[in-house]
Amino acid sequence: MPIPKPTTKETEEEFISRCMGNDLMNDEYPDNKQRYAVCQSQWDKDKEKKTMKTEREIRTFELDTIEIRADDDKEKIRGHAAVFNKLSEEMFGFREIIMPGAFTEAILKDDIRALFNHDPNYVLGRNKSGTLKLEEDEKGLAIEIDPPDTQWARDLMVSIKRGDISQMSFAFNIRSKKGEEWDQQEGKIPIRKLINTKLYDISPVTYPAYLQTDVKVRSAFEKAGLDAERLITVMEMQRAITNEDITVVREAIDILNSYLPNKAEDLGVQGAHDNDGYVERLNMERWRMEFDSI
Numbered sequence: 001m002p003i004p005k006p007t008t009k010e011t012e013e014e015f016i017s018r019c020m021g022n023d024l025m026n027d028e029y030p031d032n033k034q035r036y037a038v039c040q041s042q043w044d045k046d047k048e049k050k051t052m053k054t055e056r057e058i059r060t061f062e063l064d065t066i067e068i069r070a071d072d073d074k075e076k077i078r079g080h081a082a083v084f085n086k087l088s089e090e091m092f093g094f095r096e097i098i099m100p101g102a103f104t105e106a107i108l109k110d111d112i113r114a115l116f117n118h119d120p121n122y123v124l125g126r127n128k129s130g131t132l133k134l135e136e137d138e139k140g141l142a143i144e145i146d147p148p149d150t151q152w153a154r155d156l157m158v159s160i161k162r163g164d165i166s167q168m169s170f171a172f173n174i175r176s177k178k179g180e181e182w183d184q185q186e187g188k189i190p191i192r193k194l195i196n197t198k199l200y201d202i203s204p205v206t207y208p209a210y211l212q213t214d215v216k217v218r219s220a221f222e223k224a225g226l227d228a229e230r231l232i233t234v235m236e237m238q239r240a241i242t243n244e245d246i247t248v249v250r251e252a253i254d255i256l257n258s259y260l261p262n263k264a265e266d267l268g269v270q271g272a273h274d275n276d277g278y279v280e281r282l283n284m285e286r287w288r289m290e291f292d293s294i
Contacts, residue, residue, distance in 0.1 A: 015039070019039035056171045068160055081134075082103070082168075090189055094182075105175065107199075111126070112128075122153075125146055170199060170201070172194075172200060178195065
């Protein structure tokens with residue numbers, strides 16, 4: 001029988017969910033574990049989709065150098081979107097350092113935008129058009145943006161001048177396996193070094209990535225009777241190893257699933273999609289755990 005194939009715009013989660021629910025696949029592979037293995041194999045074989053498996057990462061810096069300067073009666077946004085050799089706070093179970101040279105190839109090769117709040121509807125500049133300039137200096141990734149003469153861009157510059165917006169962030173991927181190094185010592189938090197990145201955009205941001213989110217999540221899980229400490233440990237290992245690990249992750253998925261609206265109208269947002277794919281992603285994690293536990 002023909003196995004479903006990923007479509008051009010389909011994510012891994014969406015494809016696995018569609019493949020797992022396919023009637024012919026259910027008839028041919030009634031066992032969930034076997035069907036998941038076949039679907040995952042089909043995704044892996046699709047070379048075009050392999051490039052979609054790595055999600056963008058975003059890092060934010062509090063900088064006192066973001067400012068508005070006037071050159072030839074034209075105001076520009078200047079500052080740094082990243083800082084070298086600065087050890088980050090703990091995040092996702094590790095700490096991180098951006099090494100000098102991490103953006104060298106990106107500046108030469110990548111099509112990079114300057115956005116506001118990483119929103120593609122608010123384009124401040126683009127390196128290919130000359131309205132965004134990037135270079136590495138001794139401090140980090142220096143940027144200069146020549147913003148458009150639009151009302152929202154003028155408002156943004158006023159907010160920067162007032163100090164209401166003082167943070168910059170960048171969206172990136174690791175360019176290759178050699179684009180990162182890990183320093184892992186027993187009993188210590190792993191340190192990730194960014195060596196060579198693919199850069200998508202830089203952005204003044206209203207709110208940074210909220211590293212303390214895990215505190216609120218932990219509280220919600222504990223109130224529901226879940227072993228939050230065990231769950232955090234599993235997340236840091238990025239793998240459920242024991243039956244107890246699998247149980248605690250499944251319980252977490254059930255708790256998170258209970259927060260999701262069943263219908264788009266429950267979201268209270270006109271034109272919203274049902275669950276926006278979140279249920280499918282949670283279910284895929286279930287199937288993945290069942291497959292890994294074979």
